[in-house]
Structures are given as structure tokens and as C-alpha cells.
Amino acid sequence: MEQIKNLITALQQCIPELETAPLYANLPVNIEQYSVLEWLYEHLAEQNLMVYEEWTEYSGYIPELKPLDNVFLSEEPADFIFTLIEKIDWSTASIDPYELPYIMPWFEHINFYLKPHGVRLVDLTPFENAYILCLRDDKESLEKLLSSLATFGIGINERHVMDQQQVSDNIESMISE
Template identity: 60%
Template sequence: MKQIQNLIENLELCIPGCDSAPMYTPLPTTLEPGTVLDWLYKNLGEQDLMVYEEWTEYSGYTPELKPLKNITLPIDITDFIFNCVENIDWSESNIEPWELPYFIPWLEHINYYLKPHGVRLVNILPFENAYIICLRDDDTLIQKLHLSLEDLGMGINKREPLDQQQVLLELHSIISG
């Protein structure tokens, strides 16, 4: 269980307000990614440090996570991105309309506005839907957490910050291929 110990230590370093003490009892019963993810979700969710979102239902709102409670974003991310995608000519698109929710850079754009606050939203890989956590925006710490998750068959989608122009370019690239 050295891998779990390493993961707990990195979570405590990376997640603002994380109390690692409750994570030690009980530990996950196996090191299978699904079991570890369930354990993470239970422990971090109880501290308001992880949320689950289905990409097809997520629409760019700021997740209700403890490190974000006192942060207000200067724009409505949802309105901005919906305005960007409302006039898509699907006959010229390389993706199907149902695929779009999986590619919209919601978290990347939110992260642009979170950067001055020193935090970043990421999601745990390789799962179809999003297990979102808020980390300190420190590449070294994020990489250490990613490596500790990688030892358990998982990882972090780092969700690099994108400003409005970068979001437009990303959406155009996704849609036109």
C-alpha cells in the first residue's frame, strides 16, 4: 500500500484544504483503478474536494468545491462558450453534435480565470466522465500527483488555462478537424 500512502501525501500537498487523516481508514481494498477512484471520490467528496460530472450534462458552471467557495469569475463561462458553438454548421463538421460535450474546453477556460488565484481544475483520467478536483496551480506538484496516480492506472488531465481567443481556436479545431 506504499502507492496509496504516496497518493495521500501528494493529494494533501496539491489540494488546498485537504485533510488526509480520514483517508487512512479505511484504505482501498485493492489497487484496481475503479476501487481507488471510488475510495478517492468518497473521501474527497465528503470534504467538498471532488465532484462527479457527466460531460453530456455539464455546462461550464464552476464546480462546488471548497477551494473555490470564495472565488467569483469575472465572466459567465457558459454564455461565452454557448455563443461560440450556437451557429455550428454540422454538415461541415468532423464530429457529430452528440460528441461536442466531450470536447468543449470548459475547465480550461475556467482555469484561465482561476490562474490569478493560484488554483486549477483538473479531472482524473481515464474515465469517461469527469471526477473534478481543484489543485494548487503548481506544475511540479501536479506532476508528482499525476505520477502517483499513474502508479495506480490513472492520471490527471491537466486542463491548461485558455483565454477567450484560445477557446475559439480550440473549438474551431475540434469542429473542423
């Protein structure tokens, strides 16, 4: 269980407002990937530090996570992406419109607005749907968390920042491939 304790330490460094006592009090039954994922989700969701979203139902809104409670954004990041989606000529697009929820750079664009606040949205991999966290935007602590999670076959989709031009270029590239 030393691996779990290392993970808790890494989580504490990365997740604002994390209370570690509940994690230590109720360790996972084993260190298999899905046991660790269930344990993480149970304890982090209880603290409003992780949410689960099915990609088919996610449309770019900012998740209700405790570290974002006091963050005010000057605009809704998803609105810009929706204006780009509305302009797509589907008769010439190389992707199926049903693929959009899976490939849109929602978090990357939200992270552009979150960067001045020192946090970013990420999701855990390699799972079909999104387990979303808000982490401190600190490379060193993120690397420690990545290393700790890798022990259990879990990764992080880091979701690097994309401004409006980068989002526009990304979407244009996706639909014209």
C-alpha cells in the same frame, strides 16, 4: 500500502483544504484502479473536494468544490463558449452536435479565470465520465500527484489554460476538421 500513503501526501500538497485523517483512517481494500478511485471519490466527495459529472450532462458550469467557495469570477466562462456554439453552422460542421459535451474546452477556459487564484480544475483519466478536482496550480506538486496516481493506472487531464482566442481557435479547428 506505502503507495497509498505516498498518494495521500501528494494529494495533501495539491488539494487546498484537504483533511488527510479520513483517508488514513479508511484505506482502500486493495490497490486496484477502481478500488483506489472509489476510495478517492468517497473521501474527497465527503470533503467537497471532488465531484462526479457525466459529460453528457455537463455544460461548463463551475463545479461546487470547497477550494472555489471564496473565488469570485468577473464573468461566467461558459457564456463565451455558448456564444461560439450558437454561431456554428451545423450544415458544414465536421462533427456531430452530440459530441460537443465531450470535446468542449470547458475546464481549459474556466482555468483561464482561475489562474490568478492559483488553482485549476482537472479531471481524472482514463474514465468515461469526469471525476473533477480543484488543485493548486503548482507544476512540482502536480508532477508528484501524477506520479503517485500512475501507480494505480490513474492519470490527470491537466486542462491547460485557454483564453477566449484560444478557445475560439480550438472550437473552429474541431468543427472544420
